[in-house]
Amino acid sequence: MSETATTAQPNSGPYAWYVVAVLILAYTFSFIDRQILTLMVGPIRATLGISDFQLSLLHGLAFALFYSVLGIPIGMMVDRKKRTTIIAIGIAVWSVMTSLCGVAQNFVHLFVARMGVGVGEAALSPGAYSMISDYFPPHQRPRALSLYTSAAYIGGGIATMAGGALIALMPPLNLPGVGTLQPWQAIFIVVGLPGLLVALLVATVREPRRTGLKVGAHPNFSEVRGHLSTWRGAYGLLIIGYAVSGIMWNGAIAWIPTYFIRHFGWTASQVSLPYGLITIGGGVGGINLGGWIATRLRQHGRLDANIIVGLIAIAVAMPSGIAATFAGTPTLALFLFTMFLFGCAIPWGGAVAALQEVTPNQMRGQVSAIYLFCLSLIGIGIGPTLVAGFTDHLFGNDAALGKSIALTIAIAAPVSALLLSLARKPYCRALGAVSF
Structure with missing residues (x-):
């Protein structure tokens, strides 16, 4: 990494938007690999003989544990090394x-493989956030980061639709040395391996020049912690x-397909297309509207614009999700869940932009990793498991899944x-006092 200091603002152009497109593709694949599990709850439970609670651990804790813990040292690498290589x-x-999930023979095997998925995915977003912030000036970051983050909904929707089609079409496979694989196991292999081509594409992306970077500045974690403490x-x-x-x-999206299967008697193939479409439509629409609102508010002088969109999101998502x-x-139910996903998606581009605005360039990778650490352990780690815990231990009935989702949202x-x-107030004070 060059240590030449530069305080000039980045000047976005066609290549910057190309980089966003490549990163969107990578993030889409990450969510396909992450969310493909949600549509295969029934087959996985039947094959491995596990409960909703154990399934929730595969979806949440197994992924979030290493995604969170390794995110911080990876974030330090992002601040110091070539980001495209790390990603x-x-x-x-x-x-x-993800492909190794397909050869899992029991709960422990699948748990370990899911942890490995989390290890790999921990490298993407800290590097992507940092690169996008170097390619775009502050007033364009909410929009660019919203577009990048929208890939979560594109990937989740594709995973649902492709998963449903593959479940209906995929026969059991017989692999030498492994034995017969169930359709759900073969699906993990099919969706995992194409990501290697995406890795090669990302490796060709040009590393952006770091803006606002002090010469020779490589803050350690204690210095980052000091900065966070100053503006705690x-x-x-x-x-x-x-x-x-x-x-x-996370609590809702992990279980919505299963809710339709249990409550309305749909098959996985029946739920895959409509739910995939509302995930993409509601999610992409919401997150890009949120980015547009945050950008407009920021241009009109609202320093807390990126927080206001978070409050708007809750006002939309909470009533529609419960209803x-x-x-x-x-x-x-599909219409109301569309509104729920639309609302949930609104804040995420602004949330990332808010952190970038008050964080020095040389700390962005580590701060982003801390942000993702909390989102993962709290959101991904607790959300799906909380729903499953309510179903298994509070209501004691698989048919009460809808009540569990509603209670988690409430x-x-x-x-x-x-x-x-x-x-809002402490953030505005920090933004007014700190300029990068």
Whole structure:
């Protein structure tokens, strides 16, 4: 990495948007590999003989554990080394580990493979956030980061639709040395291996020049912790507020396909297409609207624009998500879940942009990793497991899944709204005092 200092703002152009497109492709594949599990709850439970709670650990804790813990040292590498190489290696790792999920013979094997997926994916977003922030000036970052983050919904939707089609079409496979694989196992192999080509594409992307970087500055974790402590009101309330919001989102999306299967008697193939479409439509629409709103508010002088969109998101997502679980028909439930996904998607580009605005360039990788650490352990780690815990231990009935989803939303949404509301003033003070 060059240590030449530069305080000039980045000047976005066609190549910058090409880089965003490549990173969107990578993030799309990461969510395909991450979310393909949600549509195969029934087959995996039947083959491995596990409960909803164990399944939730595969979806949440197994992935989030190493995704979170390794994110911080990877974030330090992002601040010091070539980001495109780090991201490319991460893509290759998670792609191979996704394929290895397909040869799992028991719960422990699948748990370990899912941890490996988390290890690889921990390299993507800290590097992507840092690169995009160097390619775009502050007023364009919410829009660019919203486009990048929208890939989560594109990938989740594709995973759902492709998973449903593959479940219907995929026969058992017989691999030498492995034996007969069930269709769900073969699907993991099919969706995992193409990611290796994406890794090669990312490796060809030009590394951006780091803007606002002090000559020779390589802060260690204690220095980053000191910066966060100085502005702990802004960082703490903002990060934890969005992480708690992630409980609502991750808790619901992990179980919505299963809800339709259990409550309305749909098959996995029946739910895959409509749910995939509403995931893409609601998610991409919401996150890009959020980026547009944040950009407009920021241009009109609202320093807390990136937090306001988080409060708007909760106002849309909470009532629609709860109402969806009480809908009498699958059509109405799909419509309300569309509104829920639309609302949940609104804040995420702004959330990332908010952190980049108050963080020095040489700390962005580590701060992004801390942000993702909290989102993963709290949102991904707790959300799906909380829903499953309510189903298994509070209601004691698989058919009560809708109540579990509604209760999780009803708990997480108000707490998130309170934390984000409290974050507005300290964040504005930090933004007014710190300039990068």
